[in-house]
Structure formats: C-alpha cells, structure tokens
Amino acid sequence: MPITSTVQSILRNYEGETPGVKAQLVRMLMQGRLGGTGRMVILPVDQGFEHGPARSFAVNPAAYDPHYHYQLALDAGLSAYAAPLGPLEAGADTFAGQIPLILKVNSANSLLPSNMPKTQAITATVDDALRLGCAAIGFTIYPGSSMSLEMFEDIAEMRKEAALKGVATVIWSYPRGEDLDSKGETAVDVTAYAAHIAALLGAHVIKVKLPSDHVSQAEAKKVYDAQKIDVSSQAARVRHVVQACLGGRRIVVFSGGAAKGEDSVIQDARDIQAGGGNGSIIGRNVFQRPRAEALALLDQLVSIYKQR
Amino acid sequence: MPITSTVQSILRNYEGETPGVKAQLVRMLMQGRLGGTGRMVILPVDQGFEHGPARSFAVNPAAYDPHYHYQLALDAGLSAYAAPLGPLEAGADTFAGQIPLILKVNSANSLLPSNMPKTQAITATVDDALRLGCAAIGFTIYPGSSMSLEMFEDIAEMRKEAALKGVATVIWSYPRGEDLDSKGETAVDVTAYAAHIAALLGAHVIKVKLPSDHVSQAEAKKVYDAQKIDVSSQAARVRHVVQACLGGRRIVVFSGGAAKGEDSVIQDARDIQAGGGNGSIIGRNVFQRPRAEALALLDQLVSIYKQR
C-alpha cells in the first residue's frame, strides 16, 4: 500500500534516520482506522506494573488476560499496542503481525519505598523487541529526578542500538523530581521542557501528559510573560508543546491520566487535534471500561482524529 | 513419551518462547509422579545460605549431605530439585539426568547487617546451569526493596540469556522493603502484585508465599473493597494470585514457609489445588523431618495434586 502524502511529509522530518526506523513509523502511521492520516491512537497497558494488578484490572477482570488488549486494539482499529515483556510475549504468536507492538522496556512500581529517587528498572532489551517483532521500544524518562541523567544515558544507548536494528523509539517523558511539586509536574513550561528533552535525545515519537496552564520555573515565567506565550487554552498548550519538539518535526502524542468521564476524554482529543498534536495514548480510560463502551469511546476518538 | 493434553494446553500459553525453554518446562511437567498432570512439587534447598547450616540441617544431620536431597526428590517422585551451585555440583555426576535441576543463582544470608537494604548476591550464572544440565535458573526478587529495580534488571538480563540458551526461568517473588512491615510482606494485594511483577518480567514459573487475607496498600484497599474481591479463603487468594499472573497463563507454585504441622502442610496443598495453583515448593517441611516421615508427607501432597 502506498503511503499518503501526509505520512510522507511526516517522514521527511526524520532526516538522517535509518530506513528500518522509517519503515516502523510507516507501519504505525498506516495501521488501523487512522492509517494515512498522520494521527495515532495507541493502547498502552503497563499500569499493572505501575499500580498493581487489582487496581488496574479488577474493575474489568477480562483485562487480566493480555489477549484481551491485543484484541481490543485490533478491533478498535488502533495504531499500536504497548506493554511490558510478559504480556507482549503472552500473545506474541496468536497476534503475530496483526498490530504494531511497542515493547515498554522500563517500568516503575508502587511497592518501592516512597523516599527513593524516582527511576525505573530496565526490564527488556532491543533484542527482545526484535524477537517479538515489535515496531518500537517505549522508554520512560523522569526529567527533574536526580536519577534522570542516568535514564537519559540509558535511553540514548538503547535508541542508538534500536535505530541500527531498525526499531523506532517512543519516549514517555514525565517530569518528576526532588525539586518539582505535583503542580510543577504538569506545568506547561515543565511539560514543554520535558518534551523538548525527549526530542533532543532522539525520540521518534514523544509522549507527554496534557499540561495545565501553570508555569512553574521562575526563570521560565519571566519569558512566558515577556513573550506573551499563549497557554490559556488546552489546544494552545498542545501547540506550544509540539513547537518545543524541534519546531513540530516530531510525532507527539498525549495521555490523559486516570480514568475519567467520557466527555472529558473526548474534549482532550478535540484539543489535541486542534493544537496539532498527533494523537492520544490512552490506557485506563479504555480497558477499565466494559469492552463495548471502550470500543464506542475509541470510535469517537478515531472520528475526531480523522477530521482534517 | 508424548505429553498430555493438560501439559500441551499449559505450553500453549508460552507464546513467543524458544523451543528450548518449552522443552525444559516439559521436562519438569512430565517428571515424577505428577508427570502430565500440570501440577508440580519442587524441593528447594537453599536454607543453608539463608539461615546457616545448623539451623537448616542439625535436626536431621543426614541432610548436611547434598546427595540426601537429590535422593529424596527422586524417591518421592518430585518434579524438580532446586539448590545453589555448591550442593548441585556435589551430586552432579551421581544423579546426572535423573531429575530436573533448578540452579538457584542468587542468595541472601543471615550474617548481613540488619540495616542493609534487602538484596541478594548473584552467585551463579546461566552457563553454570548449562554445564550442570539444569532445566531452569531460580532467581529471587524483593519487590518493595530500594534494591528491587537492580534485581529486576539483573533477572531481565539473565532470563533473556537463559531463554536463548534453552534454560527456563523460575522467579521467587518475595515482597520485602523499607515501606513494608511484616504484615505487608504477606498481604494478599502485595503478594498478587509481586506475582504480577514476576510475570511481567517474563518468568516461566512463579513462586510466591501463600498470602494472608490482609490488604496492605491504601490505594489497593479501595479497589478490593469496591470490587468485592474475594480473599476470604486461602483457595480464593490462590485463585486471585493465579489470575494476577497474566490471567492464569503462567505456572504458579506456592511455598509455605517455616516447618510446621503436617495437617497444615496438607491443608495448604488442598487450598492450592482448589484455587488452581500449580503446586508446592516445599523445603524445610520436608528435609527437617526424618526421611520416612518426609516421604510419607510428600506422598500425601502428590496424591492431592493428582486429583482432578
């Protein structure tokens, strides 16, 4: 299938990249109902690692089974399915080649002592991604953490290896650290900075949370005020974050966080679309709903992103 | 010997895995008196490392000799024998090929300063397992410890190497850490979380302790209450833990802890069987009894697990 001109123009931004990586971006951008639009909806299921199995799946016990998520992503016509090693493996034969996979290669959890510096464990490798036929690796960084420099070094190494082996890199960039309060973690300046760092590190796809209109860093505040940077609406903030990713030369997707009302999820997608973001990465709001409801909600998101 | 349909259906859950690993799972699942049933009883003898030689073996001095355990596991018709490098080597020629071996590749001990963060030393390698003809490596993780992320990284690396070399991986998942009190270490939510992490890390066989009905984490408690998760009986808790292991797609065995009454050991096995667990991993309750008593007890356990 020939790629669309929209996808072609996105690809042109990935200068200097290996054909293998470009092929994986094409796989994700041409997959499912959004194929060819330059937009993506990705299903990530690593909340069992982050919050534990019961908090993630008890509300919808069918979701304990990794096959459930593979099938849901397929049936909803999504762009990719992201998960840690264990669950990806558990459906690797059954669903081989049916949907692009993102192997989440590092993870944190809620059993860790609360006063530890924030970081994650690397729990899978690029070779695991190759073996399982994945399109990309997914890696979380915590800009702001005293451990962040090590995380940057790890993903820089893995990105290089992945690119040489024809695997794309998705960076989850979540500000978190000793000098950041919870308001700062979602502040627009901090979010744009975190997205920028992911782009500097060579991410092919960047994932951040939708930011608030708070500006957290004093030095940044001066500039936001002086330059009258518009962060008043969510769409404007999406646009600001996208601009911070090499002037819009990188794919940026946004997550919305904990399960919430359907209206809110849909409004987020409208704002991402309006602000020029490339789509949603949406987990709990999908698999913690009954399957029929989840499919209906995803159908609405896809419809929004299909609009020009 | 052709494998049974029960074993075949277990194997089908190990999608994407190397034939070498599947062959090792078959070796353990087809071994001994439980061969073909999908159930296992494993004899682990690493208590000398954990508690010292006298506390482990003085009550039954024949057990100082590693040959004793090899012979006991064989005579009782068990599924596998697990031990550290030294004792496995000490019978490696005499018992070569007679019973599947699990090389315990990391260990802690009771001489360590009590205020150290909880972790273990890696004392053997995958190549040691190959050289000794082992079916699997065994690795302990301490979810909750400030050292746990390093442990996860170590086993992720070793698991990958082992799988490529046709060796299976058994993870002992024991919650332990700065924010966990002793009640939390055996809480049902924490145990299910720990088992889930082992599954996410790619364990082929997961070993946890039988959990209490305590729910330890505040955020989890809300979900257990809201979703009315049944943890009232031991069988229900076993079922909950098995579900947390990729919806029942992984082999899960349970340990019972310190030496205790025969009735209690037998009741544990009945509950594991009733809850859909795959069996027992039982050490001190075996080798700290006189050999005849131990064989009699194991005979009862095997009989329970042979029931459909």
Place this chain on the structure above:
Amino acid sequence: MPITSTVQSILRNYEGETPGVKAQLVRMLMQGRLGGTGRMVILPVDQGFEHGPARSFAVNPAAYDPHYHYQLALDAGLSAYAAPLGPLEAGADTFAGQIPLILKVNSANSLLPSNMPKTQAITATVDDALRLGCAAIGFTIYPGSSMSLEMFEDIAEMRKEAALKGVATVIWSYPRGEDLDSKGETAVDVTAYAAHIAALLGAHVIKVKLPSDHVSQAEAKKVYDAQKIDVSSQAARVRHVVQACLGGRRIVVFSGGAAKGEDSVIQDARDIQAGGGNGSIIGRNVFQRPRAEALALLDQLVSIYKQR
C-alpha cells in the same frame, strides 16, 4: 583547496594525532569566511537542553526549528555548528556536507534538583557523530565538581575512540563545584586551570568563558602576585589562558555567556583577537536576535577576526 600556511602551522602543533583528526581540524579551519585565517566562529545551540525551549527560542520563534540554525551558520559563513543529537539529525540530510558539525555528546538541564553534584548526561556517542558526518564531538567538563573525575574519565575514553575514528574533540571546560562560588567560576586563575586541564586531557579545541580579573585560589594568588602575571585587561587574560593551553599549541575559543548588547559582543571579539585567541563560540547572542540583526553582528565578528 590547499591549506594556508597559518593553518599549516596550527596543524603542526597536533603532533602524534591521527590524519583523520587533522583532516577534521582542516575542515573547520578552512570553512566559511574565516577559512584559512586560523580563526573560528562557531554557532552552538544546546541552550534548549540547558535552559528549556521557551527560555531559548520564544524570543525568536523561528529558532525552534533546527533548520534555522543550520541555515544561519551557513549564511553567516561560520566555521561550524554545534548541537545535541536530535536537532543535528533533524537537518542531517538537507544540510549534509555543507557545514562542519560538532555533535554535543553530553548535556545538563535546569530541571535537575539544585543540590545535586554538578554533572551531565552522555546523550550521544562517537558512532552517532560518524553516522551524521560530524567533524567533532563536543563534551562539557566541570572542573571543581565532585563528579569531575568521572567526567574526565568519560571524555578521555571518548576522545580516544573519536581520534581513532577520525573525529576531533572539542572540550567545553566550565569550572563548577562545591568549593567554587560564582565569582570563582569565572576567575582568571580557575579559567586558565580549567583550560589547562582540557589540554592535558587531549582536547583538540578548547572552549572556555572569558574570565574576569579575579584570582580565586589562595595558593594561586601568591603566584599571580609574585610573578606579576598581567590579568588587568581582557586581552591579557585571553593571552594567559592561551598560554595555559600547552604554550599556545591548542586552538582556544571563547564564549561570552548570556545575551547582551552588541557593543559588548564586539568588544569581546576584539579582545580575543588581540589576546591571540582563536575565535568565538556564540549562541544566544546570535539566535535570540532577529535573523537580520544576527547576520549583521556575525559579519562584524568575522571582520574583526579577519584582521591580521
């Protein structure tokens, strides 16, 4: 194009170096409007990493796009363009071979906890530099930091690898550390010491900040007084720093820091020229001005450095 005698005499100082590295030095020394003069003006754009995207680019939003900087360096006839991996890649095909590139391989950021020992993350490799056709790697050291010994070890390793692979090494030497106050960080003795360390580590090009006339270390102060070392004028301080770099056998370029008045930037260049420095490395004072103003300013700098 045959090289000039000025460039030849600079090259002769790089005894024992690989022809590959010498070729890269020639590329930079023969590039642009200063080609052949032995002087350089380099455009570095890593402030997005250091200070965040808005503080760096909001005043001139065209600069969010990495192509902007490539084009600016080309149009101004500069000697080289330096940036981290992401932005270099983003123009790697469009501008391939048009201007020497310096891949900045380590970076710090302003989200880090303020009480962390000062260091940077290594975010790219020598092989990345090769793949992107770069003339050099750029590496920051923080002499004075408790992490500085590790930074020295890292750049010593990378320099060796780079030289063997025909890539030159530029060291950004910025004093920073637990025993240094902000006055000490720019003191002339400390700056000369930092430049000297870069030279001892094998840097081919050394970048330091223009120092003040403050002498910070007590033991050094005695010598500066006793030997009547002239640090009264900025030109004299430049000369002193150049002398500290193996008696003038290494290329030394100077940066001026935050955006400031045009007159000040020009005076700095005159002093560098008068003191025998090899040129300027100038970022914010260029890209935070409108493009036309920036080109005019660079034109003046180039004219100064073209004077004999």
Place this chain on the structure above:
Amino acid sequence: MPITSTVQSILRNYEGETPGVKAQLVRMLMQGRLGGTGRMVILPVDQGFEHGPARSFAVNPAAYDPHYHYQLALDAGLSAYAAPLGPLEAGADTFAGQIPLILKVNSANSLLPSNMPKTQAITATVDDALRLGCAAIGFTIYPGSSMSLEMFEDIAEMRKEAALKGVATVIWSYPRGEDLDSKGETAVDVTAYAAHIAALLGAHVIKVKLPSDHVSQAEAKKVYDAQKIDVSSQAARVRHVVQACLGGRRIVVFSGGAAKGEDSVIQDARDIQAGGGNGSIIGRNVFQRPRAEALALLDQLVSIYKQR
C-alpha cells in the same frame, strides 16, 4: 605417580568439576611430605599486605625476600605456597614447577580508614594465575560485611573463569561485619556458617580460622541448644565445621592466627587432625621464627598429619 586411594576418594567428591581443576587438586594433594595422605600444610604469605612489611618481616629480615618463602615451603615439604602477585612473580622463574602456587587475588591493608565497610581489592586475575603456573587462586570473603554480597559475586565470577581454565579455587572465609563483634567473628556458629557459604559458592578448598566455643547468633543458639550440638572441644568444633562443608565433601584447612607458642600450634594441628580437618594454613607462626626453628615446627606438624 599414581594417586592414593585416599586422594581418589577426596576427588570423587568434586563431581561436575573440570578435569583441569581435579588435576590441580591432585598436584596439591600429592605434593611434599604429606603427598597422598589427603592432608595439607600450606604456607601463606600475604601479611605484608595486611599488616605492612615491618610488622611482618622485621623480626626475621630474611623474610623480606620472596625467595625465602619459596625455599622454606620446598625445604619443609609443604603442599603449597600462597602469596599476592608481586612476591609470586619475584620467584616465578627460579622455582617454576617446584611447588604448587596459590595466587592470592584479593587483599586488604591496615592503612584503610577504620570506619570503612570491610572489603578487599582484587589485585590479580585468573590469567595472572595461569601465566605464573599456579594451581589455584585464593580469595577472601567477609561474610557479615555490607560489602560481602559484592565479594560473593566477584568470587563466583572468578571461580567460574578459573574452573574453565583449569585452576582451582581456595576461599578464605573470614566473618567480619557491622553486626559482628570480635567475639562473634570467631564464634563456632558463625565460622560454620562462613565455611558453609564458601562451599555453596563452589570453593574447592575452604580456609577458616579455628573457632571458639561461643555461639553468637540468637536464632542459631536455640538450635545448638535444642540439638545438643557438641562444640565443647576444639576437635568437635573442627568436625562441626567440616560437616557444614557439604557434609564433608570439601577440603577444609584451618589457620591459627597471630604468632604464638609452639605448643599451641602443635595442639591446634592435633585437634584439626582429630576433628577430620584437612590440615593447616600457617604463616606468621612459620616465617616469624628463625628458619631452623620454623623447619623443626613444620616437621612436627607434618608428622601429626601423617598419622592415620
């Protein structure tokens, strides 16, 4: 020379071991006046590292010269000579092949800050042992130290490499650590535990200090009392330690510590012999005596161990 049946029966305990390692054990067990008896006397000279040269050798200045120890071990008909790299090398040509050598590959010293966690530096490698024609490497572990897990990991790695290269491993197991007082360091339970750990780690020869009758760990004390473990005589304690080493399947030698009276040294050997230990490793009590006295004392030890 054919080996004796005693040596043959010892060798049979080293199941699963490489023929290379077995050959080295034969070399040591067939060497000198105790050749073939299954007993050993080893001369270790690493006290210069531990205590400094003057404290070790000034009382007998001939001992400053490494040749002195080679010659002494030869003339006394001992089983092996153990030392760090420097002194072994200094006689490596002169004495090549005349006596089995044990290369001590890690060492501590008395200049270290007293409040440091107890550990040693690895100062030689398995390849050094090969190059110098050594029969074994010697490695000290400090069970009880917060650094002990790293020491275990280091020796596990080195042991594996050594065995594959046909070099045996001797572990010096010295309890030392933050929670151990000096009485605990030589307690019989702790010593047996330390010897057990060495055996679990795969040591071919285990060296511990002769323990006192003190039982240090509270949990162990209960078992020693309940099981009425006999630790009243030194011979009984030796027997207990030997049993803790895989039920007597490993060679165990004992050291006596600082220089002391001849009677005491001889009594120790009698107790080791009576308790079924494999011999003595004796340093300061030998080389801090005049050569003639040392030879006379060693002659008595050898005579004791030659008794059946």
Place this chain on the structure above:
Amino acid sequence: MPITSTVQSILRNYEGETPGVKAQLVRMLMQGRLGGTGRMVILPVDQGFEHGPARSFAVNPAAYDPHYHYQLALDAGLSAYAAPLGPLEAGADTFAGQIPLILKVNSANSLLPSNMPKTQAITATVDDALRLGCAAIGFTIYPGSSMSLEMFEDIAEMRKEAALKGVATVIWSYPRGEDLDSKGETAVDVTAYAAHIAALLGAHVIKVKLPSDHVSQAEAKKVYDAQKIDVSSQAARVRHVVQACLGGRRIVVFSGGAAKGEDSVIQDARDIQAGGGNGSIIGRNVFQRPRAEALALLDQLVSIYKQR
C-alpha cells in the same frame, strides 16, 4: 649496545615478566648519562594537573611549552620524561624515539572539593602509551584513602594489560587518607608500607617520597622499637624502604617534593645513593629553575649517581 652486568642483575629480579617489559626497563636503564649504572633520574611534569598552570610554570614561562621539558630531559641526559597525555602528544613527533616516555595515566587536581575522598581520574590508557611509543605507564595510588581499593583494582588491571603489550608500569605510591594526618603521610613506616603495596601490586618501578623519621601506626611503632629498626638517618630510611620492596628486588626512585634549595636537593641524592635507592624523580626543583641552573643541578645529581 650490550647491557652492563649491573643492569643484567637488576633485570634478573623481574622473574616471570614479559620480554617486552624487560626491554622497556633496559631502555630506561641504558638511557642518557646514567645508562648502565642501574640508577635513574626521571623528569616528571604533571604539576600543571595537580596545582594548575600558573603555580607550575609562571616562574619560568618557557616551561608552559611541553617541548621545553622534552628538550631539558634530553639535554640533561636523563633516563625518562613523564607527563600526562596532552603534553606528551604535543612533542610526540618532534622527539619520537629520543628519550623513554612515561605516560602518566591518572591525575588529580586542586579544584576538587576539599572534603572528597582522595582519588584520581584515569585520563589515558595503555593503548595511548603504545601509540605514543612510551616505555611505561605511570599510575598514582593513595594507600590509606577510602578510594584506594578501587585504585588498586584499576592499576592491577592496567598493569596486566600493559605487561602483555610490552609496556612497563611505574607506580607513584602516596599515602593519603581519612585516618592519616600530614605527619603520617610521610612517616617512614607508612612510606615503607606504601612502597611494599606497590611492589605487591606488581609495579616494575616504585616511586615514593623521601620519608621522615616519624613512625605513625601504633602497631608498627611497637615493632620498630622492638626490632630497633634504624630510621635515624635519611640513608637508613631509604635502605628500609628499598628492603620493603621485595627485599630490594624492585627499582625504587624517590621524589623530594616542592621546590627547595640546591643543597637540599643534592643532599637528598647523596642519601638515596647511600641507602641503595635507584635514583631521583625530580620535577619542580628542575623546571621551576632557569634552564641553565636546572642543567647545572641535574649535572650534579647525575654525578652523584654515577659514583659507585
């Protein structure tokens, strides 16, 4: 040129060493005006790293240029010239093969926070030494520092690699550490201990400072008193240190420290000669004097060491 019998007898002490290393020792022992005498004078120039450029060279500005030191060492007929990577490279072509070079592969500096544990950065490698045609690597250890065990491990690794590649190893052994006061750092017992450690680590040439008559460690003091070890004269202390280096089987050279009077430098050489030391390693006392004075002083040192 055939070597002298004096050099031959020194070489015979380097048993078990590679012919490549022996050839490098011959190069240094046969070089210059002391060639064949078994004595050495070495010019070390790493004070720029240690103290900064102005404190090192401002008193004699010609010394900023690395060529100055090459030429001085040559003109004075010295045995070798030692320096870090940068300055050695800067004359590597001009002076290739004219004088044996020692590449100083680790270095400290005076900008470090004063409360850091004492250690150095490794700033060059054995392969750098090979590439530059060096006879030896030079490595500083700080016995007594909490970082010393890591330093020992590093030099043990590098020494092994160097020896296999035919490069000799010179160890600068400088006691320094948390439990050592400044009097202890130069105490005779501590100096002899530090020299002994260097020998145990396999150094081919050992460099220590001339010690005072202070005995610092309480346990050592007892032995110095009991054994009436003569440390009353500087010559006696030199003899004691040489004895501590494997009974005189290693080359030992002494440094005198900061610039001082000519008479004192000459007296030091006389004492080293009288005590059986192998010579001087002398930096600031040479290059901080005017060239003519320095040559005259070196002429006197050489004359002293030429005496039998």
